[in-house]
Amino acid sequence: MLIDWYTVAAQAVNFLILVALLKIFLFDRVVKVMDKRQQSIDDRLREAEEGRERAEELQQKLEQEKQRLERNRDEQLQKAKQEADARREELLEQAREEVRHERESWQASLERERENLDRELASALARGVLDVSGKALRDLADEDLLSRITERFLKELEEIGENERKTLAKGAEEDHRIEIATPFELPAESQKRVSKAVADKLQTDVETVFEQSPETFGMILSAGGRRFGWDLHRYFEQLSKKVDGLLASRMRDTQQPGNEGDDADG
Structure with missing residues (x-):
């Protein structure tokens, strides 16, 4: 059998071309895909290994925590018992203190009632004096009284x-007006005189309004929530303070140990 070397050479060349084409267009790509697939598998294996290590580390920590809790359980129970005992003693002390307080309150109740009664009587007397004074002031209203x-x-x-002048001036500027209350209407001449004196003293030119107030027993200036003037209520307040002082002094005297003993003997 004769060998056609030309044909053999042509087939060899074709085979080499085929191998080169397969390598270029298929084999290299397959190798790349396989390498990428292998890299992905390696990454997953590495992640799985890291996860396993983390799981083992977490399990170890949990085991250590469990052992710690078991070791401290008795200590925590003992501490809780001590805290409960301390709380119980605290509540008992509070209860005893409340009982003492209630007993002291009960012992002092009669004295407080007597003090309140004295104070109410004194306050009622002072209010009565004020009401009578105000009624007399309104009944006796005349030009001479208005002038006074x-x-x-x-x-x-x-x-x-x-300081009070500046405060009133500031209040007047805020309200843009000054109100002056009297128990009855002032004559026009008196209003002008008072308005001028107020404007000069407060150094302001805001409007001054005069109003009648049956509850006012004098003359009261109001501006920006501030009040100034002369009124019988001032004497009522002074009287109330004096009565309160006398009652407080009386209570201190009656609460002295020697006085309590004298009352008991009596």
Whole structure:
């Protein structure tokens, strides 16, 4: 059998070309895909290994925590018992303190009632005096009385302190007006005189409004929530303070150990 070397050579060349084409267009790509697949598998294996290590580490920590809790269980129970005992003693002490307080309150209740009664009587007396004075003031209202009230107010205004003056002036600027209350209407001449004195003293040119107030027993200036003037309520307040002082002094005297003993003997 004769060998056609030309054909053999041509087939060899074709085979080499085929191998080169397979390598270029198929084998290299297959190798790349396989390498990528192998890299993915390696990454997953590494992640799985890391996860296993983390799981083992977590399991070890949990085991250690369990052992720690078991070791401290008795200590925690003992501590809780001590805290419960301390809380119980605290509650018992609070209860004893409340009982002592209630006993002291009960022992002092009669004295407090007597003090309140004295205070109410004194306050009622002072209010009665004030009401009678106010009624008399309204019943006796005449030009001379109005003049005296005006003079008294102007005297108070003239002697006003600098801080109070600034406060009233600021209140007037805020309200853009000044209100002056009297138990009955002032004559126009008195209103002009008071308005001028107020404007000069407070150094303001806001409107001054005069109002009648049956509950006012004098002359009261109001501006920006501040009040100034002369009124019988001032004497009522002073009387109330004096009565409160006398009652407080009386209570201190009756609460002295020697006085309590004298009362008991009596």
